[in-house]
Amino acid sequence: MQVPSAVKVGSTVKLACRFDLEGANLYSLTWWRGADQFYQFSPSSADPVIVYDSPGIAVDKRESEGEVVVLHNVSHASSGKYKCEVLEDYPSFQKDSQVKVMEVIDEPKSPPKLSLSKQLWSPGEELKANCTSPWSRPLPELHWYINDIKIPSHDSVLVPLSEHGRGVGSGVGVSLDEWTGVGGDRLSRTSRLTLVLREPHFNAAGWATLKCDATYKRVYHRSAEVHLITPWYKTAAPSQRLYGCAVTVVAGVWLAVAALVPLVL
Template identity: 30%
Template sequence: MRGSILLFMLVLWKQDCVRSVRLIELRVPGHAAAGGEALLGCQFDLEGDLLYSVKWYKDGREFYRYMPRGANQTLRFLRPGVTVDLRRSSSDVVTLVNLKLESAGLYRCEVSGEAPQFATVADEKYITIHILPKGGPRITGLRYQYDIGDRLIANCSSPGSRPQAQLKWLVNNRPTHKGHLRGPWLRVAQDPPDTVEVTLGLNFMVLPGHYKNGVMEVKCQSTIAPLYQREKAYILSMPDLNEDTTNKESEIDLGPEPADTMDLSDKLMQENIINSFRELANTIHLELPALTTTTPEPDTTTSEPEPHDSDAQSTSKGTSLTFSIVLLTILLQLLL
C-alpha cells in the first residue's frame, strides 16, 4: 500500500516536470521612437502542456490578453500610452502603435499552462521612448574654398529631440581634435514641444595636411543611439590661383591698343593748324621769287638813286622773310 502511494506520487511528479512551461525569449525593444511602433514578442515552450493564457502588463497593469479557448481569443485594456493593434497581435507577438512618451515603462509577459497545474512563467523589460529630430543636422558658416592659413569656422545644429542628439565633427572622416570644438550649446525647442536643440561649433586653421588630393571633406554626424543617425557633409577645395587669374583675364576684353593717347578733337585741331601753316608756307614760297629776283625799273629822272635807302629796304625784306621761315619751321616742329 505504501509502495503504491509512492509510485502514484512519482508519476504525478514526472507529469508535472514534463508539462512545465518554459519561457525561451522575451523580445522587447529597449528603445522606441515616439509616433512609431513596437513589436513585443514572447517565445515559449509548453513542453507538452496546453496553453491557458498569455498576458501582457505595463507597470503592473494588464493591457493585453490571449486565451485560445476563450469566447474572445484576444482582449485589450485601455492604458495611458498603450495602443494595441489587435489585427497584428496573437499569442506570441503584440503590436503597439502610435507610441508616446507615456508609452515608456516596464513591460511584462506572463505565460500560463492549462489546469490543473496552471504552470506560469514570466519575464519583463523596460522600454524607453525617444523623440527623434525632424530631419538631419544642418551646417552653417562654411565656404566652399579655403586657402592655407584661413580659419574655418562653422556650426552644426540638430533639430529638437529628446534626449538631445550627440553631435560629432569629422574632417576627412577623422574625429576632430577637442581643441577645435566650441560648445555644445542647448536651446529648448518649440516643435516638438519639450525637446532640445543642440549646436556644436568647429574652429581651426586650415593647414596643408587638411587637403587630400586638393579637397577636404567636412562632416557633421548627429546620433541618438540606437534609433537615429544622420549626417551632413561638404567637399571643400583649395583656391586655384592660376585658374582664377586665367578666368579673370579671359573675361576682360581690353580691345586693340590705341596708337596714342590724344583725344580725337585735339587731333583734328592739330591737323587743321598744320594744314593752315602748310598753306602759309606754300604762299611764302610762291611769293619769294618776286621779293628776291625782281629788278626795279630805272628811274628816268635826273636825280640819282639813294643807294643807302635801297639797301636798307632789301635787307629789311630779307630779314622779315628769314624770320617768317624760322618761325614757321619752329611751329611745324612743335605741332608735329
C-alpha cells in the same frame, strides 16, 4: 521577448513573447507596460484575447494573437518598460516573466545645419564651426568628420542651452523658445568644433570636406557637409567654390548638404 529598443513616433510595432512550457498547458499570457496591464491571452477562455485601456497603448486586436501583440501609431506615451508574463495551467500554475525597455523617438525633421565663422581657409588657421541638429526627442549624438576621418571628441563641445541664441558679428541669434520647443521637451543640440587646419587636410585642388553626423540608436542617421575652400581654389565653378552645395544619400536617406553660413557663437 522580442521588443525593439527604439522606434519612431507613429510606427506600427510587433511585440513577441516566445516560451516553451515543456508539455504543460498555457493558462494565460499577459503584457504590461509599467504597472498597467494592456493585453491578456487565455486560450481556454470563451474570449481568449482581452485588451485593456492603457495610456499610449493602442493594440491592433485583429493582428494580435497568442504570442504576438501589435501596437499601432505609437507615441512618446508608449515608451517604457514592457513585461511579458507566462502562467502555466493547473496543476503547477508556475509563472515566469521578462522585462524589456522600448523608447519612442521623435526624429529631427531635417538634416543638421553647419555654420562656419568664414568662407575661406588656409593651413595653420583655427577652424570654428557649429553643427546644430533640429528639434527632436531625445537629443541625438553629434560627430564630426574631416575628409571622412572622424575628428576626436575632445576637439568639440556641446553648447549649453543657455548659450543658444547668442550671436557674434554677422551671426543671427535664435530665441530660447525656438530652441526648446513646446513645453521644453523637444530640444535642438549644437556641437561646437575647434580644429587647427593642417596642409594634409586639403587636397591638391585646395579644398577639404567637413561633415557632421546626427545619429540616435540606429533609428536615424542624418548628415550635413561643406567644403573648406582655400584662397587658391580655382578648379570648380564659382558657385561651388563659395558654397559647395550638393545633395547626397546616406543610408538611404536624402541629405541636404548645407551652404556656408555665418557661425553663431
